[in-house]
Amino acid sequence: MDALSRPAVVIDNGTGYTKMGFAGNVEPCFITPTVVAVNDSFSSSGQPAARGAPARGNWLAQHSAGVMADLDFYIGEEALARSRASTSHSLSYPIRNGQVENWDTMERFWQQCIFNYLRCDPEDHYFLLTESPLTAPETREYTGEIMFETFNVPGLYIAVQPVLALAAGYTTTKCEMTGVVVDVGDGATHIVPVADGYVIGSSIRSIPITGKDVTQFVHQLLKERGENIPPEESFDVARRIKEMYCYTSSDIVKEFNKHDREPSKYVKHWTGIKPKTGAKYTCDIGYERFLGPEIFFNPEIYNNDFTTPLQVVIDKCIQSSPIDTRRALYKNIVLSGGSTMFKDFHRRLQRDLKKIVDARVRASNSRLISGDTKAQPIEVNVVSHPIQRYAVWFGGSVLASTAEFYEACHTKAEYEEYGASICRSNPVFKGMY
């Protein structure tokens, strides 16, 4: 049995969560927070050990100080638990805003993903990794270098996240590789138009409002109301409140009224245990349930620097795309990423976008003199599917289970012949535009 007959490993490293599993499955095996807890004593004592050549005599000293500590780290939930329990480990988030920041911890994160979570031998499997559409070629090279040099993978494909998100819809509905992907992750929000599988690079938009900002906003609202939450885990609680209770409203004023009329129905409660004292505490969750996701549609309630609503950005993005693709793009707007999971998010987005488009059609029709052909109404369709949270991973799983995948991969032989530069470019950017 060789690597071609085994399923490929698909790892989608997001800013907040990493989704990993084997190709051909419907769900990823693990969804863990992208976080590494590193032992601090290592980073300080490791420095001198790295300088001088290790002498044989102080083997035991090194053994206790540095050499063993290179395995003294945890990832995912274990890392969070570890850093809460003791002060010897500090958390490090290797990915910031969709880009890898810390390659040391990233390499370790992958190492644990492969050996301790998926428990596979990297030499046995092809790998599919993902990257955001704005990743620099150097980053891609670096990824290739780590994968081929450290893990000896037989083949690697670095896919672009929005294309995979589109491919995820490919199987569930119809064969459509044209559409706008609205990818709202924890650390980055991108709006990427794709035509026939090729990314229209010049029209990619990204906005500085992400899942983390929703958490921050919920956190801020809770704090301003003076809810009784221990400060050391208040951000974590805000994140969980966001994940469990937040929803999108159709009209804020109506929603405020609803809450005020029947607080017992809409106000939820959160119960937790203080980590230091072990005492129980409760707090109320009120308006933030619908105000959190509202920052995508009315950003001015959150910050003053960026006030363009999501639907306007999407509209601008489509308007800047080639004119013959626009109708198809409006017809297929695909959501992906964990922060689009709020209830009714797609309905709200569709309604707001439709309003803008209809207004424009009406305006252009009113300018016509009688006798001219009227513009046909434009179909706006925001697609939502149940696997939205890991749509990118699922797309990767679908892609990696086809036979063509193995041909598109960069192989180890190629890497050894040409070097890391083979990973520099991705064919989906070299489209017809």
Next chain:
Amino acid sequence: MILLQSPSRFLLQILQDRVLSGEKGIDIDCHTVEFDDVRYHIQFSMRNPKVMVLSVALPLPPPEAILYDGLPLGAIEAIKAAYGPVVQILDPPKDGFDLTMKINLTKLPLDEEQRNAILTQIASIREVVLGAPLKLLLKHLASKAVAPNVDKLVALVHRPNESFFLAPQADKVTIVYPMRFQDSIDIVLATSFLQEFVEARRTAALNNVPSCMWSPAPPLELKGVSADALNANAGFVTFVVYPRHVEGKKLDRTVWNLLTFHAYVSYHVKCSEGFMHTRMRRRVESLIQALDQAKSDAEKLKKLVHGGSFKRLSLKNEVDSRF
């Protein structure tokens, strides 16, 4: 996380989710692969949400290892002993797999601790099945007797098409691993890792562990084994296990560690490569820093002027320069 754990994380997660999820169930049908080509196929059907059908495929056996109905010696008995009524073996196994079991989650003990113990045990199915013959031999060692009707040299499946060898005696068992690696860098790293491994054994703190040897040529115990099974590019590792290493609770751990020795070495080779990269990165950073410091003042100034050119574009500067 220096050692690889015996229970499969994924299996355990699915089992625990399912036990806690209550009555309603969804279809699950997924495949996963573990190191050394152990494949799992997990199925839950909507109709029977509390019954899991688990199929396991084992690594391709090398010609010198002896199997019974596609399973290692004593595997069936080991499964029955480990799981009791919870697990029912289906015969024949599913196409392409070596073992299919039906796990009835309603028959789990109600006590949470016991239940978790047995779930972990199910997740370590690999250890139970592949480790069965090894466990049998080591049990005999613990009672200081040679197992009846056992050859002088036993070959057991280690990896696909590779085996490791045991020479059982009344008071000790000698275990020999031919180590093979694909990549040339891995061979070098693994060889030095193993030599260091033997070296580490000599320190005073580790006096009671099994003695361990490494040699580039096959040791004497392997006399008479076919040449195919003996071409190892990273040498041979020999462990001598005494009864004190397999007493009571130590037995399971010893079996697992011996069973996955290659995976352990390979894991650490990869880890040390990662560690070296970390150090290389740090070195490059410090070199760049040194280069930056060595720059003459003129060069630094040039950079500043370059940065300043940005400023010249502003309106205010333009007005200034006009006067």
